[in-house]
Amino acid sequence: MKKRAKILLVDDDEDFVEATKAILETRPYEVIVASNGDEGLRKAREEKPDLILLDVIMPVKNGFSAAEQLKRDPELAKIPTLMLTAFAVKGVQSSIPVSRGFALETEDYIDKPVSPEELLARVERYLKKG
Amino acid sequence: MKEKILLVDDDPDILDAISMILQSQGYQVVTARDGVEGLASLRAEKPALMILDLLMPKMDGFAACKELQDPRWAKYRDIPILILTSVREEASRRRYELETGLELDVDDYVEKPVSPDILLERVGRLIKKKEKA
Secondary structure, rough: OOOOOEEEEEEEOOOHHHHHHHHHHOOOEEEEEEOOHHHHHHHHHHHHEEEEEEEOOOOOOOOHHHHHHHHHHHOOOOOOEEEEEEOOOOOOOOOOEEEEEEOOOOOOEEEEEOOHHHHHHHHHHHHHHH | OOOOEEEEOHHEEEEEHHHHHHOOOOOEEEEEOOOOHHHHHHHHHHHOEEOOOOOOOOOOOOHHHHHHHHHHHHHOOOOOOEEEEEOOOOHHHHHHHHHHHHOOOEEEEEOOOOOOOHHHHHHHHHHHHHHHH
């Protein structure tokens, strides 16, 4: 039997986490949760997930800083990372400047709120690529 | 002595070079090395213009711009902000929108490297605009 895909969900909004976890668990996915960027990075290292859903706005360490650290780490950089944002994403994807000499290229941006179908479709698409 | 300009950048070479360019035209220059120092200087020095880098340690330029939207900074809001950065304008605006849901509210945006002439022209324009207001 194929191993279940492991998804790391990093978001400080408990209601969103609960709802999203429930949606993801309708599929054979194992869901791990972290509530800020630091915890997310730690769990990414420990659990080696197959995909990361990362909120942009969080306390302690925001999604951009966490994603920068993920993408700088050769071990973690290959994990597809989808950014969750409460502000509508429009237009073409462009790299986001996060620090001197580092522009962030994550796999995708997902607008909140997102329908269950859309969320699952995106997750599935990047799991397949990985 | 001409107007006072606050220059915020974490790169000491940029601080030196831009200070020299501005001082050559008689402007007074105050410098800061990150957003925290920059906002403190803004309060203390009340400059005629702030030139702000975006990517800096501690508090970066994005966070400084966001902080300035807070009502307690209302009386400093008439100080024009010129962003001076090596990051492309479109990419910066996009990041700010994703993070805050707001448009980056700055008076001008200049990409590094910039020639002294162009920088001085843009600085002069903003200072004139402020005097008229």
